[in-house]
Amino acid sequence: MxxxxxxxxxxxxxxxxxxxxxxxxxxxxxxxxxxxxxxxxxxxxxxxxxxxTDLASSVTVQIKPNDKPGAAALARDILLQSSAVTAVTILPVERSKELLKPWLGGAALPKDLPLPILLDVRLHAGQAIDNQQISAAFLAANIRADIDDPQKWxxxxxxxxxxxxxxxxxxxxxxxxxxxxxxxxxxxxxxxxxxxxxxxxxxxxxxxxxxxxxxxxxxxxxxxxxxxxxxxxxxxxxxxxxxxxxxxxxxxxxxxxxxxxxxxxxxxxxxxxxxxxxxxxxxxxxxxxxxxxxxxx
Amino acid sequence: MNTATSTSNPSRAEPKTQMQGRDNIRFDHVGFRYTRDAEILSDLSFSLPCGSMTYVTGASGAGKTTLLKLIYLHMRPTRGLISVFGRDTSQIDRKAIPALKRRMGIVLQDFDLIDHLNVFENVALPLRVAGQKRAAYKDDVSGLLKWVGLGGRAHALPQMLSGGEKQRAAIARAVIAKPEILIADEPTGNVDQDMAKRLIRLFTEMNRLGTTVVIATHNKDLIPKDASILALVNGQISNVTNDAGIKA
Incomplete structure (x- = not known):
């Protein structure tokens, strides 16, 4: 023991x-x-x-409804001239409708409802577009568009x-x-x-x-x-x-x-x-x- | 004494003849008081040589326990100087005190055994604290337990022991590390007369092997006639019997 x-x-x-x-x-x-x-x-x-990171690498451009035909394509060409831009995608109208769902619900929207056309602009890492310059170019081309400012977000x-x-x-x-x-x-x-x-x-x-x-x-x-x-x-x-x-x-x-x-x-x-x-x-x-x-x- | 006993005893202590003459404990005009009360000890001056065996006597409240507490560095004096092992205690840094205490063995009146540790662990505590390996000390502890008659009680917890067994366990713990000074406060206070005499014989044996022994007791029947006695009355030395070399 x-x-x-x-x-x-x-x-x-x-x-x-x-x-x-x-x-x-x-x-x-x-x-x-x-x-x-x-x-x-x-x-x-x-x-x-x-x-x-998402905000810094992309910008959304909104072409106002009822703008002249081909405005989206013209805006894309203007944007692609900027050295900061890598790609521009014109989003289908369905995407614009999706964005309205939270406010208008899932019901079918009237076909003649004026909707903006959205452009998804992709940027080079760490680069930004010159909003003033692009806005001036849009104005000169008679395109009514808003450019989102990512810094604000x-x-x-x-x-x-x-x-x-x-x-x-x-x-x-x-x-x-x-x-x-x-x-x-x-x-x-x-x-x-x-x-x-x-x-x-x-x-x-x-x-x-x-x-x-x-x-x-x-x-x-x-x-x-x-x-x-x-x-x-x-x-x-x-x-x-x-x-x-x-x-x-x-x-x-x-x-x-x-x-x-x-x-x-x-x-x-x-x-x-x-x-x-x-x-x-x-x-x-x-x-x-x-x-x-x-x-x- | 059996073989196990001899391994458990302070064999490392110097032969008594070589040690005698050097002071192990020295008091110079020592006084002690708690807060602003009257002095419990007053102007004590004496020295105890190495290898001496001294009985401190006195009535209850005479200051015996306080005197022992000062010797084993539990408290510091309010005046005067105390030297232990040749070192002035007022100059000793408090961090150095544990090392000095490891050179002392202390037996207190209420045994102070640790309730949740069995007898073996209680006795082995000073060696464990000193950092010794279990393999190195287990035979020493077992041998000492046999010597004090607790060989069969190694597994028992303190609450399972009688008063005498507790006292022997406490003494075994005090001597296991082969102290140079052994201090005992009323070590026979809780045991019958026969057991008390056996314990005194044990202390005498320790002293014979070279340990300086200081025992506080009020039981004068247990003190041998030729013993060295330091008698206290109201915190002052009233009488000294110098047979073993007390210098007062």
């Missing part, structure tokens, strides 16, 4: 699952929220970047993206603060509960760092496990919500959906690790401070 005792080392810090459960749940929730925030933020950034996208980022950062700061507070509170409770262990370790000559390592490692492990569970759940939940949006043809702007990127995977892995590091650091600081204030003269 003695042999089995002497070969297996008992953990110095008692691991009582029942006692750790409330803290574990708090860390699961914090990790869940942090992961969800990061995934949403990353998804929003990705969507904004994609839209920005880019600004419109940037504003909510920045707001979403600020919200994400605020949420993360609050989550980290809550995490540190929970870790400090739990460490103080553990110091009270394990006072005899601390006193005995002090008696037998354990340096404060030894005792602090014992406590912080325990909390870090709890944080890592809880963080893993929280991050995994957040990934699953965001995936399910994304799938629901996709199946209902809705918009999943802030959700990663089922299309996980490598960044999402890194985030899900990083959250529990960062959580464990934050908890370990907060716990370490708390116990070192207490040891020097109360135990070590």
């Amino acid at each position: 003695t042999d089995s005792i002497t070969t297996q080392e008992q953990p110095l810090f008692p691991r009582r699952k029942k006692d750790d459960r409330p803290l574990f749940i708090v860390f699961v929730i914090l990790s869940f929220l942090a992961t969800l925030t990061l995934l949403a933020s990353a998804s929003a950034n990705r969507a904004a970047a994609d839209w920005h 880019a600004k419109e996208i940037k504003r909510p993206t920045n707001a979403a980022q600020a919200l994400s950062v605020t949420a993360l700061v609050l989550i980290i603060t809550a995490c540190i507070t929970a870790a400090v509170f739990a460490t103080r409770a553990a110091i009270t509960g394990q006072r005899r262990l601390i006193d005995v370790l002090h008696q037998v000559g354990a340096p404060p760092s030894y005792t602090a390592r014992l406590f912080s490692a325990n909390f870090a492990l709890t944080g890592l496990k809880a963080g893993g569970l929280g991050a995994g759940t957040a990934l699953l939940v965001s995936g399910l919500i994304g799938m629901m949006f996709a199946s209902s043809s809705g918009v999943s702007f802030f959700l990663p959906g089922l299309h996980l990127t490598l960044t999402d995977i890194y985030l899900v892995i990083a959250v529990p690790i960062l959580l464990a590091i934050i908890i370990a650091f907060a716990s370490w600081r708390t116990i070192i401070k207490t040891l020097y204030e109360e135990i070590y003269p």
Whole structure:
């Protein structure tokens, strides 16, 4: 019997699952929220970047209804003269009708309804057309057309993206603060509960760092496990919500959906690790401070 | 003493004859008070040589425990100087204190065994803290447990032990790392007279092997007639028996 005792080392810090459960749940929730925030933020950034790229690489020209015949072809020729333009496609009338659906519904439109003709203008990467020059050319050719300014839309996208980022950062700061507070509170409770262990370790000559390592490692492990569970759940939940949006043809702007990127995977892995590091650091600081204030003269 | 016992005892300690003469513990006009209360210890001056065995006696509240706490660096004096292992404790950085404490063994009145660790783990704690590998110390711990009569109780948790068994486990923990100074606060306070005498014999054996032993007790029946005694009354030295070389 003695042999089995002497070969297996008992953990110095008692691991009582029942006692750790409330803290574990708090860390699961914090990790869940942090992961969800990061995934949403990353998804929003990705969507904004994609839209920005789309806007920067194309321009839509709208030939006004009832313009002279051949106006679209003439406008295409004018546009192709610009060195920034790679291709111009005259969109069929059906496309114009599709754009009106949100306002007029799916009912058949009268054949004589005046509709604009849309030109999809593709640009070289990083280049832009000179709106004034093209407008002057259209005017000279007696074409009544509007040229969309992509910069205007880019600004419109940037504003909510920045707001979403600020919200994400605020949420993360609050989550980290809550995490540190929970870790400090739990460490103080553990110091009270394990006072005899601390006193005995002090008696037998354990340096404060030894005792602090014992406590912080325990909390870090709890944080890592809880963080893993929280991050995994957040990934699953965001995936399910994304799938629901996709199946209902809705918009999943802030959700990663089922299309996980490598960044999402890194985030899900990083959250529990960062959580464990934050908890370990907060716990370490708390116990070192207490040891020097109360135990070590 | 059996073979296992001899491996568990402080064999590394210097022979007593070589160590005697050097002071292990020295108090110079030491006083101690908590906050603004009256001094619990007042103007204590004495020195305990290496390899000495000293009994600190006095009534309850005389300052015995406080004196021991000052020796094992649990507290710092409010005045005066204390030297331990030849080092002025006021000059010792608090980061260096754990290393000095590892050279001491401490037995407290309430045993201070850790409830969730079995007897083996409790006794092995100083070696574990010192960073020793389990394979290197498990035989020493098992041997010492046999020597103190706890060979069959290695697996038991402290709450399963009697008062005497707890006391022996606490003593085993104090001596397992072969300390140069052994400090015991009322080590016989919770055991019957027979067990108390056995424990005193154990301390005497430790001292014979070179350890400086300081025992605080109010039980004068246990103190041998030729013992070195430091008697405290109201925080002051009232009497010193110099047989073992106390210089007061």
